[in-house]
Amino acid sequence: xxxxxxxxxxxxxxxxxxxxxxxxxxxxxxxxxxxxxxxxxxxxxxxxxxxxxxxxxxxxxxxxxxxxxxxxxxxxxxxxxxxxxxxxxxxxxxxxxxxxxxxxxxxxxxxxxxxxxxxxxxxxxxxxxxxxxxxxxxxxxxxxxxxxxxxxxxxxxxxxxxxxxxxxxxxxxxxxxxxxxxxxxxxxxxxxxxxxxxxxxxxxxxxxxxxxxxxxxxxxxxxxxxxxxxxxxxxxxxxxxxxxxxxxxxxxxxxxxxxxxxxxxxxxxxxxxxxxxxxxxxxx
Amino acid sequence: xxxxxxxxxxxxxxxxxxxxxxxxxxxxxxxxxxxxxxxxxxxxxxxxxxxxxxxxxxxxxxxxxxxxxxxxxxxxxxxxxxxxxxxxxxxxxxxxxxxxxxxxxxxxxxxxxxxxxxxxxxxxxxxxxxxxxxxxxxxxxxxxxxxxxxxxxxxxxxxxxxxxxxxxxxxxxxxxxxx
Numbered sequence: 001x002x003x004x005x006x007x008x009x010x011x012x013x014x015x016x017x018x019x020x021x022x023x024x025x026x027x028x029x030x031x032x033x034x035x036x037x038x039x040x041x042x043x044x045x046x047x048x049x050x051x052x053x054x055x056x057x058x059x060x061x062x063x064x065x066x067x068x069x070x071x072x073x074x075x076x077x078x079x080x081x082x083x084x085x086x087x088x089x090x091x092x093x094x095x096x097x098x099x100x101x102x103x104x105x106x107x108x109x110x111x112x113x114x115x116x117x118x119x120x121x122x123x124x125x126x127x128x129x130x131x132x133x134x135x136x137x138x139x140x141x142x143x144x145x146x147x148x149x150x151x152x153x154x155x156x157x158x159x160x161x162x163x164x165x166x167x168x169x170x171x172x173x174x175x176x177x178x179x180x181x182x183x184x185x186x187x188x189x190x191x192x193x194x195x196x197x198x199x200x201x202x203x204x205x206x207x208x209x210x211x212x213x214x215x216x217x218x219x220x221x222x223x224x225x226x227x228x229x230x231x232x233x234x235x236x237x238x239x240x241x242x243x244x245x246x247x248x249x250x251x252x253x254x255x256x257x258x259x260x261x262x263x264x265x266x267x268x269x270x271x272x273x274x275x276x277x278x279x280x281x282x283x284x
Numbered sequence: 285x286x287x288x289x290x291x292x293x294x295x296x297x298x299x300x301x302x303x304x305x306x307x308x309x310x311x312x313x314x315x316x317x318x319x320x321x322x323x324x325x326x327x328x329x330x331x332x333x334x335x336x337x338x339x340x341x342x343x344x345x346x347x348x349x350x351x352x353x354x355x356x357x358x359x360x361x362x363x364x365x366x367x368x369x370x371x372x373x374x375x376x377x378x379x380x381x382x383x384x385x386x387x388x389x390x391x392x393x394x395x396x397x398x399x400x401x402x403x404x405x406x407x408x409x410x411x412x413x414x415x416x417x418x419x420x421x422x423x424x425x426x427x428x429x430x431x432x433x434x435x436x437x438x439x440x441x442x443x444x445x446x447x448x449x450x451x452x453x454x455x456x457x458x459x460x461x462x463x
Binding site: 003008009012013015016017019020027033035036039040043046048049053054055057058 | 308309313315318320321345348349355356357359360366368371
C-alpha cells in the first residue's frame, strides 16, 4: 500500500493520463504530436525492415498456399474433364443411336409392311473375318429360324439358330447361305449363294444365269422372294464380274454385297424382319 | 548517501536504456512485422507480454515506468486517434505486479500473469472497438477480434521469457530501484 500512496505513483498516473489526453486531443483537433512523430521517424527504418521480413515470410508461406490451391484446382479440373468426357461419350452414343434410328426409319418408311425388330450384336464368330453374329433377341422376342436380317443398306443374312433370348445370324456371303435373286435392270433370275473363297473378300456369287441373259457389270441384284427366307425386292448388291461356268452353259456373276462385310466388325445393331403387316399401305 | 544516489541513478539509466530498447524493438516488431504477417488473423501484443514479465521479474516502479513508456510507444507506432494504451498498460502493470509479488519468479508464474494481462489487454481492445463501432455483437467481437488477439498474444509472447530474464539480469538487481 506504501506504493499507492507514494509521490511516484501519483506522477505515474499523471504522466499516463497526460500521455492519453494530450496525443488524443492533438489528434482530434488535427495537430501532429511532435514526440510521437519523432518516435515514428526513428522507428521508420526498423518498421521497414520488419515489414520486408514479414512480406518475405508471407511470400514463402504463400508458395505452400499456392501449391494447395493448385492441387485443389487440378482436382477440380480433372473432375470437370472427366465430366466432359462422360458427356462426350454420351453424346457419341446418342449420335450413333440417332444414326441407327434414322436407318431404321428409312427402311420402315420404304417397307411399311415389314414388322421389324432391332437387335444388338452381342458376339461375333471368332476369327479374323467374322460374318456369323449372335444377337440379343431370341424366341421370347418372337424370333424364329430363317427370319431375314437386314440393314438399311440391304440384306445381311438370316437367322440360323434361335435360343431363348439369343439367335445366330448367318450372312449371305457364308457358303451355307443361298437365296433366289434377280437383276434390277434386266430382270435376270438366278441364285445368290456364298462361296468359301469369295467370303474372304466379303463377296458372294450369283449362279444359274442363262448364258444369253442380259446381264452387265454394275447391275443391281435384288432378292427374288421365291425361297422361304427373303421377301422380294431387297437389295443384295452389285455385279462386279461375270464369268462363264466351266461345267455348265450358264454364267456366274460375282456380287459385291451392299452391306460391307469387310467392315462388319463395326456393326453394333441389325434389324430382324419378324413378319409382315398385311394391312399396311405399300408405297408405289 | 551520495554513493547510493549515484548507484540509483546509474541503475535507473541502465534500466531506461535496456527496457527502452527492448520495448522499442518489440513495439516495432508488433506494429510492422506482425501487422503484415497477422498470425491467427490477429496482431500479438508483444509489448504487453514483455510488460507482464517485467511485472514478475522486476520492481513495481520499473513495471509502472515500462507500462507508460511501452503504452506510449505502441500508440505512437501503431495507433491513431484516441490513445488509451499508457493508462491501460499502467493498470495492467499495477495489477500484475500486485499478483506477481506473491509468486515465484519462474516461467509458470509468468504464463499466469501473461494470461491475466492478455485478458485485460483484450478488455482494452473491446473498449477501443466499442468506441469505434456499436454495430458488432459481443459474440462476433469475441470470435473475430478478442479471442484471436488473446491467443495470439499468449502464444507469441511465450518465447520472450528468456529474453526478459536476460534483460532483467543485465538491468541490475531489484533492490536498486525500489521506493
